Amino acid sequence: MTDSTAAPSRLDPALFGEGPARDDRFTVVDVWAEMVNLPDGHRDKQREFFHRQMNEEACVMENAARSLAEFPDADWRVRKGLARQCADEARHVLSYRRLLEARGGHLGQYPVMNFQYRILGRIDSLVGRLAIQNRSFEADGLDAATYARDEARQAGDHELADMYDAQQADEVCHIRLGNDLVRDQMAKAPRTAMVIARALTQAARAFARIFAGGGTEVEKYGIAVDARLEAGFSPEEVEAAVRMSDARRAAVRERATGGGVHG
Amino acid sequence: MGLTIRQKADRIGTFRFISVYLMETLARWVPTTPELEAKVLFGRHVWDFAQHADQLGRRTGELRAAAQYSLRPAAGYFKVLEAVASAPGTLERVAGFYDGFLPDLERRYRGYLAETDQLNDEPSVRIIERILFDLPRLKGDRIAFAAQRADLKPLDAGWATRIAALAAAEREFVTDRSPARTSAAV
Numbered sequence: 001m002t003d004s005t006a007a008p009s010r011l012d013p014a015l016f017g018e019g020p021a022r023d024d025r026f027t028v029v030d031v032w033a034e035m036v037n038l039p040d041g042h043r044d045k046q047r048e049f050f051h052r053q054m055n056e057e058a059c060v061m062e063n064a065a066r067s068l069a070e071f072p073d074a075d076w077r078v079r080k081g082l083a084r085q086c087a088d089e090a091r092h093v094l095s096y097r098r099l100l101e102a103r104g105g106h107l108g109q110y111p112v113m114n115f116q117y118r119i120l121g122r123i124d125s126l127v128g129r130l131a132i133q134n135r136s137f138e139a140d141g142l143d144a145a146t147y148a149r150d151e152a153r154q155a156g157d158h159e160l161a162d163m164y165d166a167q168q169a170d171e172v173c174h175i176r177l178g179n180d181l182v183r184d185q186m187a188k189a190p191r192t193a194m195v196i197a198r199a200l201t202q203a204a205r206a207f208a209r210i211f212a213g214g215g216t217e218v219e220k221y222g223i224a225v226d227a228r229l230e231a232g233f234s235p236e237e238v239e240a241a242v243r244m245s246d247a248r249r250a251a252v253r254e255r256a257t258g259g260g261v262h263g
Numbered sequence: 264m265g266l267t268i269r270q271k272a273d274r275i276g277t278f279r280f281i282s283v284y285l286m287e288t289l290a291r292w293v294p295t296t297p298e299l300e301a302k303v304l305f306g307r308h309v310w311d312f313a314q315h316a317d318q319l320g321r322r323t324g325e326l327r328a329a330a331q332y333s334l335r336p337a338a339g340y341f342k343v344l345e346a347v348a349s350a351p352g353t354l355e356r357v358a359g360f361y362d363g364f365l366p367d368l369e370r371r372y373r374g375y376l377a378e379t380d381q382l383n384d385e386p387s388v389r390i391i392e393r394i395l396f397d398l399p400r401l402k403g404d405r406i407a408f409a410a411q412r413a414d415l416k417p418l419d420a421g422w423a424t425r426i427a428a429l430a431a432a433e434r435e436f437v438t439d440r441s442p443a444r445t446s447a448a449v
Contacts (some may be wrong), residue, residue, distance in 0.1 A: 023297035058299065061306045065293035068309065072287065076320070076331050080313050083286060086293065087310030090303045097299075107299065117294065
């Protein structure tokens with residue numbers, strides 16, 4: 001098995017576990033600043049995004065698979081949900097690869113980073129992992145996919161819009177899996193709230209290191225309110241997400257127009 | 264005499280154990296196999312084996328065992344499962360699993376269909392027929408993988424043949440529980 005992940009990582013091992021195996025077609029980097037971050041309107045922007053997203057979907061597939069293997073005593077319904085998520089993410093990898101290649105790109109064309117897999121590798125509880133992966137990362141992916149679907153539809157790119165539409169439906173199920181487990185565990189053991197809070201804090205610290213230098217400066221999309229409700233978030237949770245998202249986007253806009261501290 | 268309800272539950276429970284084991288094996292291989300095409304192959308089939316386990320597990324609950332009852336296979340057969348999981352490289356994982364092990368599992372499912380009463384045990388028969396319907400698709404995906412990654416070289420070209428031989432050597436794969444207790448001998 002040829003593996004390109006043997007190069008030493010500079011990330012803090014307290015926050016980041018080992019990376020997943022990648023073959024030698026891929027260049028694996030640690031942080032957002034080492035990626036090829038193209039400006040909007042660049043002719044390669046879309047191909048780079050498909051390539052990046054293909055690898056992100058692979059990481060989510062790998063996370064679901066790893067949790068399935070590492071938590072054999074979890075409730076069968078949750079394990080079945082993880083197995084389904086694993087297969088869904090595998091299809092997403094294929095979807096992005098198909099688009100990438102159909103539009104002139106190829107595997108290994110751009111660097112990739114495996115932060116989602118590496119962050120979860122340092123979370124030792126299943127509920128903590130699903131709180132991060134399914135309720136945070138996937139929920140953000142749902143917001144992004146909802147915006148991107150509408151944007152692609154408006155641009156007449158129905159192939160792309162159809163893919164986002166299908167993925168949005170899958171993400172709703174994955175988020176619901178996380179929400180159901182969190183609610184179930186909280187009802188059984190209220191101390192689960194502490195476990196989740198600790199996991200989220202750790203993930204937030206790790207995430208900030210990955211995206212330092214501008215990686216979170218995105219203000220295009222807001223919260224997909226209806227889709228999040230459908231995915232099992234409560235109205236109060238969705239309201240809070242909207243408030244936080246609005247504040248974050250306003251801050252990004254302010255910085256971009258020169259009004260912020262980084263002006 | 265045909266299979267008793269307890270024997271049927273033990274066979275279906277053993278098939279469930281095997282399905283869960285295969286699901287977990289593929290799941291372990293997803294992050295640890297470097298080639299993207301192999302990850303995707305394994306990742307998609309994780310769900311197939313989970314569904315097989317789930318359907319078999321629903322049936323055990325109808326056969327007077329617990330729902331989602333799993334029975335560990337006979338020791339020799341369990342070693343075959345461990346051998347499959349210990350494959351040293353990508354092609355050994357793929358070939359051992361799909362070419363070495365699955366055909367033997369298919370034979371055992373067909374063996375159950377031949378052994379059980381098709382009418383009395385119809386719900387089990389239908390579940391196994393659906394599983395047998397899935398297996399050629401899995402094999403087809405494996406063939407597509409080989410075409411996609413024809414550049415890969417095996418570390419051990421005889422791996423799949425050895426897995427097949429190990430599996431074939433284990434005639435018995437179910438360890439039946441003792442018969443249920445009654446207050447008086449018949």
